Amino acid sequence: MAVVASHATASSVQQTKGDFVDKFRQLEEVLPTPNQYRNAAGEPGDQYWQQKVDYRINVTLDERKRRLKADQQVTYTNNSPYTLRYLWLQLEQNRFKEDSMAERSVEFGGIGRRGPSTRSMEDGVKAGISFGELERQQWLADHQVGYDILNVSASDGTALPFVIAGSQMRIDLPQPLGSKGQLSFNIEYAYNIIEEDAVSARAGYEHFPNDARKGGNDIFLLAQWFPRLQAYSDYEAWHNKEFLGRGEFTLEFGDYEVNITVPADHIVSSTGELQNANAVLTKTQRERLEKAKTAKRPVFVVTAEEALENEKEGTKETKTWQFVAKNVRDFAWASSRKFMWDAKGVAQPNSAEAPLVMAMSFFPKEGGELWRKYSTEAVAHTLAVYSRFSFDYPYPVAQSVNGPVGGMEYPMITFNGPRTTWQEDGSRTYTQAEKRFLIGVVIHEIGHIYFPMTVNSDERQWTWMDEGINSFLDGVAGREWDPTIPWGVEPRDITWYMKSDVQVPIMTQSDSVLMLGPNAYTKPAAALNILREVVLGRERFDFAFKEYSRRWKFKRPTPADFFRTMEEASGVDLDWFWHGWFYTTDHVDISIDRVYKLRLDTENPDIDFKRDREDHAIKPTPLFEQRNRAEKRKTWVELNKDVRDFYDENDRFTPTNKERNAYQQFLADLEDNERKALERAIKEDKHYYVLDFSNLGGLVMPILLEINYRGGKKEMLHIPAEIWRRSPWKVSKLIVSDKEVESFVVDPQWETADVDVENNHYPRRIIPSRIEAFKAEESIDPVYRDIMHDITTEKEDPKVKQRMK
Numbered sequence: 001m002a003v004v005a006s007h008a009t010a011s012s013v014q015q016t017k018g019d020f021v022d023k024f025r026q027l028e029e030v031l032p033t034p035n036q037y038r039n040a041a042g043e044p045g046d047q048y049w050q051q052k053v054d055y056r057i058n059v060t061l062d063e064r065k066r067r068l069k070a071d072q073q074v075t076y077t078n079n080s081p082y083t084l085r086y087l088w089l090q091l092e093q094n095r096f097k098e099d100s101m102a103e104r105s106v107e108f109g110g111i112g113r114r115g116p117s118t119r120s121m122e123d124g125v126k127a128g129i130s131f132g133e134l135e136r137q138q139w140l141a142d143h144q145v146g147y148d149i150l151n152v153s154a155s156d157g158t159a160l161p162f163v164i165a166g167s168q169m170r171i172d173l174p175q176p177l178g179s180k181g182q183l184s185f186n187i188e189y190a191y192n193i194i195e196e197d198a199v200s201a202r203a204g205y206e207h208f209p210n211d212a213r214k215g216g217n218d219i220f221l222l223a224q225w226f227p228r229l230q231a232y233s234d235y236e237a238w239h240n241k242e243f244l245g246r247g248e249f250t251l252e253f254g255d256y257e258v259n260i261t262v263p264a265d266h267i268v269s270s271t272g273e274l275q276n277a278n279a280v281l282t283k284t285q286r287e288r289l290e291k292a293k294t295a296k297r298p299v300f301v302v303t304a305e306e307a308l309e310n311e312k313e314g315t316k317e318t319k320t321w322q323f324v325a326k327n328v329r330d331f332a333w334a335s336s337r338k339f340m341w342d343a344k345g346v347a348q349p350n351s352a353e354a355p356l357v358m359a360m361s362f363f364p365k366e367g368g369e370l371w372r373k374y375s376t377e378a379v380a381h382t383l384a385v386y387s388r389f390s391f392d393y394p395y396p397v398a399q400s401v402n403g404p405v406g407g408m409e410y411p412m413i414t415f416n417g418p419r420t421t422w423q424e425d426g427s428r429t430y431t432q433a434e435k436r437f438l439i440g441v442v443i444h445e446i447g448h449i450y451f452p453m454t455v456n457s458d459e460r461q462w463t464w465m466d467e468g469i470n471s472f473l474d475g476v477a478g479r480e481w482d483p484t485i486p487w488g489v490e491p492r493d494i495t496w497y498m499k500s501d502v503q504v505p506i507m508t509q510s511d512s513v514l515m516l517g518p519n520a521y522t523k524p525a526a527a528l529n530i531l532r533e534v535v536l537g538r539e540r541f542d543f544a545f546k547e548y549s550r551r552w553k554f555k556r557p558t559p560a561d562f563f564r565t566m567e568e569a570s571g572v573d574l575d576w577f578w579h580g581w582f583y584t585t586d587h588v589d590i591s592i593d594r595v596y597k598l599r600l601d602t603e604n605p606d607i608d609f610k611r612d613r614e615d616h617a618i619k620p621t622p623l624f625e626q627r628n629r630a631e632k633r634k635t636w637v638e639l640n641k642d643v644r645d646f647y648d649e650n651d652r653f654t655p656t657n658k659e660r661n662a663y664q665q666f667l668a669d670l671e672d673n674e675r676k677a678l679e680r681a682i683k684e685d686k687h688y689y690v691l692d693f694s695n696l697g698g699l700v701m702p703i704l705l706e707i708n709y710r711g712g713k714k715e716m717l718h719i720p721a722e723i724w725r726r727s728p729w730k731v732s733k734l735i736v737s738d739k740e741v742e743s744f745v746v747d748p749q750w751e752t753a754d755v756d757v758e759n760n761h762y763p764r765r766i767i768p769s770r771i772e773a774f775k776a777e778e779s780i781d782p783v784y785r786d787i788m789h790d791i792t793t794e795k796e797d798p799k800v801k802q803r804m805k
């Protein structure tokens with residue numbers, strides 16, 4: 001080890017009266033006060049409670065009308081210590097109604113729109129609206145959307161009074177429901193299913209007009225399809241934040257029994273375990289499913305040929321598929337005659353809940369090779385990686401279903417969008433981006449079955465708690481799948497965002513976030529990656545993260561519970577980290593501004609004056625003197641060599657006995673230990689480097705310092721973030737080394753999301769970049785059109801492009 005000692009020098013403290021900043025201030029001042037429900041360790045307290053809501057639903061899919069009709073019995077168990085006089089339900093389908101808060105609060109300039117500006121008036125750039133947005137508005141204008149609530153009644157059949165307010169419904173209870181009380185009620189409802197491609201709703205139908213069957217076929221993805229109880233929690237009571245389309249769902253756990261009636265030739269994939277395989281699958285299909293349990297590669301339960309055959313016909317007959325799901329916080333399903341279905345078993349020998357999980361995929365021919373090869377394998381890979389980080393997958397099935405939704409998660413079932421492209425020769429191909437998309441989205445959505453489907457964080461409020469944590473883990477799983485695929489999950493992938501001015505802190509409610517992707521997915525994922533690889537190290541991070549997962553499995557954590565658990569279980573004070581990364585928009589930009597090389601004075605005049613002379617000699621000769629010499633101009637001294645005195649023979653660095661005596665006296669006055677220390681330091685004659693760093697981004701971080709010695713050896717020095725504790729903007733560090741240093745580099749592996757890596761080099765380096773020759777763009781002003789020539793163009797028939805997916 002060449003670095004023998006180092007410390008920050010006190011003279012570097014830059015804070016002055018009036019602008020003192022403490023980046024290490026404890027977060028307890030901001031976090032909610034611990035109580036008996038959530039304690040100071042970040043654990044569920046000894047009085048922790050949560051409600052339980054069980055559902056029994058009979059639902060029928062009317063394929064022709066694309067309409068769902070259902071009756072459901074809800075059993076609500078009040079585990080809170082409080083009495084409830086009313087219940088709140090979420091009617092998420094009502095968000096599409098034109099009088100919903102979601103529709104009324106849409107601003108122009110959002111997705112699919114480009115707002116006008118004063119600039120556009122001057123330079124002719126027009127405001128814009130995308131075809132997708134036009135299609136959405138037209139579809140919603142042409143269809144009746146939202147729930148028809150047909151009946152709400154108590155278990156004895158008497159009608160219950162209710163009020164619908166936007167996408168919420170309040171049911172008034174005839175008798176107050178006391179603590180530990182339970183009640184059942186029924187709701188009948190129906191609604192028209194949204195066309196997902198037109199409206200973008202996280203669920204809905206997709207129409208395939210080119211299928212062999214007359215009129216084509218549909219894939220139905222059903223989610224947010226039944227009235228669900230609002231969450232009622234110890235920290236917010238009823239969670240009444242209206243659904244605006246972005247902040248996802250805040251839900252209660254419960255048990256479900258759902259009977260799904262669909263056309264008899266449909267294949268259904270659903271949350272839960274299928275109860276009546278005998279009634280809905282053929283003997284061959286059941287045998288294949290059995291074989292799949294121990295297969296190395298996925299086995300087809302419904303083959304491509306069978307699905308293609310199903311696509312041609314259609315039927316008026318129906319079948320009812322029965323599913324049971326225990327301890328889930330939601331329920332979704334999918335249905336189509338286009339589905340092929342493959343499956344393979346994943347053994348979890350240590351799991352009491354699910355010793356065998358069936359990893360399964362449901363997809364149409366449009367999914368092609370991509371789905372056949374990778375979907376179910378990606379499901380199985382996700383279980384392996386996520387279980388290692390948290391707990392065994394807690395449910396009997398894990399499914400990936402292809403449909404019109406890009407990617408969406410529900411307990412035991414996920415909807416994933418990537419497809420192959422049909423080519424003229426009948427083959428289907430996909431780009432590398434589509435391959436990455438498929439593997440990545442399956443990992444991500446299946447990962448959500450852990451977070452937030454099992455670790456039940458509040459999605460409506462804090463998107464980062466499910467998306468950020470999940471993106472961190474999908475980054476782990478993606479890189480363990482194939483690190484040569486650019487997953488976009490490295491800390492360096494977030495620097496563009498962190499230095500941009502379109503930011504709000506991660507700790508911002510979902511619907512108010514600017515740029516949800518980088519804010520709630522990539523930035524928290526990068527933060528956790530850095531926490532693991534740079535701040536805590538893998539052992540401490542993984543232990544703490546697993547503890548968080550264990551503590552909050554099937555429970556409802558808040559951000560404070562996460563922050564507290566990670567800190568308490570890792571044994572490291574992380575308040576500075578949470579504060580910087582989650583509560584501010586600061587970024588990381590540490591600059592190494594200057595390095596001084598120092599040498600210890602020996603105090604011996606014979607040595608120190610000699611060194612002074614050498615230091616003087618390396619200073620450049622003044623230009624004046626150089627030019628005089630070039631002109632062969634002689635000095636007076638040169639022309640008059642006969643006149644000489646003492647100072648011509650002895651320069652100003654000549655030591656005298658006066659200094660030698662003083663030096664001996666200085667040595668004699670030293671204590672023994674002081675003299676020993678000085679003698680040793682002089683003998684070792686080490687190199688002392690003082691490095692000046694500045695924190696340009698505001699976010700305090702550890703300084704990862706690469707030291708490059710003369711001769712080619714390298715060494716890494718990890719300086720903890722705490723170096724900034726008294727001086728957050730500028731700090732100096734002394735490094736004592738027995739070898740001479742050639743250069744220093746801060747964060748050479750780009751592990752800290754430092755937004756400017758060029759000021760990390762000392763000495764600075766030449767910045768590698770590229771340049772491209774370009775042609776100036778032509779003006780769009782109509783005055784430049786050659787109408788005189790273009791008017792003579794002959795009229796052609798348009799070539800109609802056939803829409804093939």
Ligand SMILES: [Zn+2]
Nearest residue numbers: 444448467470
């Ligand atoms: Zn997600």
